[in-house]
Amino acid sequence: MSAPHPLKRLFGHARRYRRDVWLASLYSVLNKFFDVLPEVLIGVAVDVVVNRKDSFLARVGVHEPKDQLVLLAAVTALIWVGESLFQYLYDVKWRTLAQNLQHDLRQQAYQHVQRLEMGFFERQRTGNLMSILGDDINQMERFLNGGANDLIQVFCSSLMVGAVFFALTAKLAFLSLIPVPVILYGAFWFQGRLAPRYAGVREAAGTLASRLSNNLLGIATIKAYTAEAYEAEHVRQGSDAYRVRNAEAIRLSAAITPVIRMAILAGFTVTLLYGGFLTLNGELGVGSYSVLVYLTQRLLWPLTRLADMTDLYQRSMASIERVMNLIDTPLAIPYEGRHLPAGSVKGALTFDAVHFAYGEQPTLQGISLTVPAGHTVAFVGTTGSGKSTLVKLLLRFIEPQRGRILLDDTAIGEANLQDLRRAIGYVAQDSFLADATVADNIAYGLPTAGRDDIVAAAVAAEAHEFIAQMPQGYDTQVGERGQKLSGGQRQRIALARAILKNPPILVLDEATSAVDNETEAAIQRSLERVTRNRTSLIIAHRLSTVRHADTIYVMEQGRIVEQGTHDALLALGGQYAALWRLQTGERAGGNPIADSV
Known part of the structure; x- marks a missing residue:
């Protein structure tokens, strides 16, 4: 059984936006309706100038040519106002939808990732997850920003222009519109072959992001071992693989536009020649001929953008597929109980x-x-x-x-x-600190804690003295992962965090293995106080910590x-x-x- 289409999966996760999707689509259709009408009015205007009192408008009750032109001018103004209004409405609606859906999808994906078991992270590369949560979701937003509207309007344009063609002359319509199904079939044919290529592009992008993320986190080790050239070669290989995957997709997507142009040329030539012959023979009016020529241009030329639309669509579908697969990853360890x-x-x-x-x-x-x-x-x-x-x-x-x-x-x-x-209060060997203030890190997981409680926890962890000597004290920013602090300072802040939490169980996993003797002694004094009357599990290599x-x-x-x-x-x-x-x-x-x- 084949997997559901990525768009179906996307909107299955975004049910509350369905009304916005329908409204945005309606605005796109109405904009295209008003967009097609000016070409029809050009034909009517030509008909007025050529046939005057025998024109189409004369037959519907407006007999004077000048009155006919005034009416055309008024209708033209209304049409342009309508087109501009609905362009504004669909632009705002699609872009707002893209931003809201992007925000919600990223939150949903990230919250789900946080609930996954640790084994999932041991199997996944961090850079690949960052690529999904960042660039893949952004790719979906780019499609909704413009691609969705373009696809809807090309479809509507084909229907509307086709209806006008058949209303004016069925014989010419069949010949002129033959390229349209050919073009659409060709676009879908290319699309089917682009899909696996862009899936490969997204995988290569994730692999490259993983390499870059890993190297930036380990930059000190890279420098210490003078491994810059070695790692630069790894990045070059990852970037080259990404470039090659993109090149495979580009070679195919670049062929779409020339093929579409040839089909457009056939349709436009048929309209120009055959329609002209019909007009010269008196079987088609001059105004109708003008309408058909303009509409052929209006219908067929936008189809050249199918290449860009198809390219954007397939990139987005590959990205949405990755995001949906992440969100649909089952939880191995349930939260409820x-x-x-x-x-x-x-x-x-x-x-x-x-x-x-x-x-x-x-x-x-x-x-x-x-x-x-x-x-x-x-x-x-x-x-x-x-x-x-x-x-x-x-x-x-x-x-x-x-x-x-x-x-x-x-x-x-x-x-x-x-x-x-x-x-459980948990202090690990390499404790994570957020890119925030010292106070924020001590109150991590307990954001309602007051400053007095934070200071008391720091005092108990023997961290207050060095915190007070910092430029902004407890309001000092510690940097990403606490890089502005020493290892011992990070450990004491992590211990203060556990003390503030005041849990019935305290777990220390090699909490003193990577600190100096002075810091170990300080932590040991703190532990003697905070472990009293509290279940404590201590894992240690240094036996002096557990004696x-x-x-x-x-x-x-x-x-x-x-x-x-x-x-x-x-x-x-x-x-x-x-x-x-x-x-x-x-x-x-x-x-x-x-x-x-």
């Missing part, structure tokens, strides 16, 4: 035989543990042991393949996703291999004790290596 009212969450967690694997590689193998409300637990182990996957499962970035996780007595898979995440946890779990290849307090694990002499000696430089007996040097 049992509500968890604010303040009712105690924070007890249970991992019950949880399994998870990325592809064929198991990451968690039957993890079972219980975290009482208000306790602090830590997860340590080598890279790839499954520590961060536990956090992703708790936040429902991903779903377990077997087993379940309980928050208090509710399986988190049955809970409302937004309520679940509101109950005061109520329970420490040592993980290896997706399993818990040791658990206990810091002192108990050191006494056990297993993997944790070995990691501790490695990081602190202590020998098995507990003396620093430095003491023996």
